[in-house]
Amino acid sequence: MIRVLLVDDQHLIRAGLRMLCDAQPDLEVVGEADNGRDAVTLAARLVPDLVVMDLRMPGVDGITATGRILADRPTVRVLVLTTFGDDDHLYPALTAGACGFLLKDASPDDILDGIRRAASGDSAFSREVLQRLVHRAVHARPGEHRDLPGLTDRERDVLALVAEGLGNAEIGERLHIGVTTVKTHVTSLMAKTNSPNRVRLALYAHGA
Structure with missing residues (x-):
């Protein structure tokens, strides 16, 4: 509850x-x-x-x-x-x-x-709101899109959808995986990218 x-x-x-x-x-x-x-x-x-x-x-x-x-x-x-x-x-x-x-x-x-x-x-x-946060960060630091070493193909897919502002359930539907699996990938992405929250993860995806 x-x-x-x-x-x-x-x-x-x-x-x-x-x-x-x-x-x-x-x-x-x-x-x-x-x-x-x-x-x-x-x-x-x-x-x-x-x-x-x-x-x-x-x-x-x-x-x-x-x-x-x-x-x-x-x-x-x-x-x-x-x-x-x-x-x-x-x-x-x-x-x-x-x-x-x-x-x-x-x-x-x-x-x-x-x-x-x-x-x-x-x-x-x-x-x-999330898209505006990402847009502002990207345009504040243009041209810094980065390689994403150490990520699996599935983690890259999840990261791209986080950057679009999708929630876990929407990501799961888009990728045909369970919400629990999405959460596992997001947690792994945060650890690998040293991102404390979803916003920072979205910004990371855009190289900001």
């Missing part, structure tokens, strides 16, 4: 997320907060597996709250869910320690997939 804390200053958003999570047998909403200060307090008291965090809130914002939560409990995963996908929100959130960044116009299935991926240790990003 994945224990989830919902943080958003809009009651309607929290209610919709609660309904979405409550309908899933593997998700349990253990608390809600409408500001960053209460989110920090509840995270310390409830110890959720995952915090779904809005960014713009009165008082303590989501970026500050993310940093405080992870400073106190680094094993908690924080998944940003926001309307604002610009760089001024994205990069500070990642710097604060968020493991993923989804936009609120994502489909319910994509949000649920992101929650599960984030809770399992994966990085969950809206595809356009």
